[in-house]
Amino acid sequence: MILRVLLLSDTHLGFDFPLRPRVERRRRGPDFFANTRAALAPARRGEVDLVVHGGDLLFRSKVPAELVRLALEPLLEVADTGVPVVLVPGNHERSTLPFPLLAAHAHLHVFDQPRTIGIDVAGCRVAVAGFPCERKEIGLRFAELVAATRWQAGADDLRLLCLHQTVEGATVGPQNYTFRSGSDIIPGSDLPNGFAAVLCGHIHRHQVLTHDLGRRPLPAPVFYPGSVERTSAAERDEAKGFLVLEFEAGRDTGGRLVGWRFHELPARPMIDIDASSERGQDVDLRSRLRSRFESADPDAVIRLKVGESLTEEERLVLTAASLRELALPTQTVEVAWARRTGGDT
Numbered sequence: 001m002i003l004r005v006l007l008l009s010d011t012h013l014g015f016d017f018p019l020r021p022r023v024e025r026r027r028r029g030p031d032f033f034a035n036t037r038a039a040l041a042p043a044r045r046g047e048v049d050l051v052v053h054g055g056d057l058l059f060r061s062k063v064p065a066e067l068v069r070l071a072l073e074p075l076l077e078v079a080d081t082g083v084p085v086v087l088v089p090g091n092h093e094r095s096t097l098p099f100p101l102l103a104a105h106a107h108l109h110v111f112d113q114p115r116t117i118g119i120d121v122a123g124c125r126v127a128v129a130g131f132p133c134e135r136k137e138i139g140l141r142f143a144e145l146v147a148a149t150r151w152q153a154g155a156d157d158l159r160l161l162c163l164h165q166t167v168e169g170a171t172v173g174p175q176n177y178t179f180r181s182g183s184d185i186i187p188g189s190d191l192p193n194g195f196a197a198v199l200c201g202h203i204h205r206h207q208v209l210t211h212d213l214g215r216r217p218l219p220a221p222v223f224y225p226g227s228v229e230r231t232s233a234a235e236r237d238e239a240k241g242f243l244v245l246e247f248e249a250g251r252d253t254g255g256r257l258v259g260w261r262f263h264e265l266p267a268r269p270m271i272d273i274d275a276s277s278e279r280g281q282d283v284d285l286r287s288r289l290r291s292r293f294e295s296a297d298p299d300a301v302i303r304l305k306v307g308e309s310l311t312e313e314e315r316l317v318l319t320a321a322s323l324r325e326l327a328l329p330t331q332t333v334e335v336a337w338a339r340r341t342g343g344d345t
């Protein structure tokens with residue numbers, strides 16, 4: 001019997017998504033919602049048996065109830081079809097889902113504390129152990145938290161461990177920064193035996209960990225689907241998407257991973273334009289930027305780097321209103337101030 005599990009994570013819903021926008025411009029928020037819904041399409045079509053959201057459903061913890069309602073909607077649509085959905089609260093939720101009653105649904109399971117959720121899936125008994133993101137001392141508390149889930153090797157056809165944490169060996173960023181050890185990192189050798197896979201949110205780059213940094217095989221592979229859209233420039237070169245994992249259910253084994261596939265989602269291109277290198281030419285900054293925006297990808301998220309003190313005239317070019325008028329309506333421009341500028345000097 002094959003069980004299919006869809007894993008998505010780090011949807012950061014609410015980012016650049018004002019409920020009552022004051023100005024009309026292309027925002028990034030709708031892209032995060034669109035990719036969340038796109039990731040869940042196989043679940044809505046009934047092609048998977050279980051959905052796990054690895055956490056950071058929301059972009060931050062203090063949010064209006066209306067945003068929580070909108071963010072839960074895609075998950076509840078799946079739950080309404082009878083496919084069980086499991087959610088691990090992440091650090092951006094401060095490890096607890098705000099307005100938890102909005103998530104009340106027989107088929108939506110939220111880790112409000114360490115526990116093991118038993119779910120009957122297609123006649124198989126699936127045990128999903130997990131706990132909300134531990135934000136301080138996961139490196140020290142991991143074994144204790146896993147024990148607190150009260151999971152045990154028993155009569156389960158499939159056993160999964162769901163986390164929103166950093167595991168040793170995970171990598172991020174254009175320089176391939178590798179997490180090695182520390183109070184905020186789970187040592188690979190601390191992962192328990194007895195799970196078919198570890199399904200994990202928090203690291204925004206998709207990756208699968210099978211060994212620790214000492215090249216010892218992990219007791220179970222750790223799957224990071226990554227974020228559904230780029231949350232920062234550090235993710236500019238990363239493919240964004242979600243995972244579908246296939247397990248052979250088996251009572252004496254707790255299940256066995258037999259295959260997996262990363263499904264890519266559309267992510268907007270990110271480019272940098274250095275405003276200071278656009279200065280000092282024979283054309284003014286406004287005209288230079290206009291032509292740079294025109295030749296850039298119409299779908300781009302443009303980071304405009306501003307690193308030097310500016311003339312009064314140039315400062316006016318970089319106001320939000322001016323940049324909206326200069327860029328294409330389908331582009332998004334964010335100004336990145338390298339240091340404080342525009343003082344009284």
Ligand SMILES: [Mn+2]
Nearest residue numbers: 010056092202
């Ligand atoms: Mn995140």
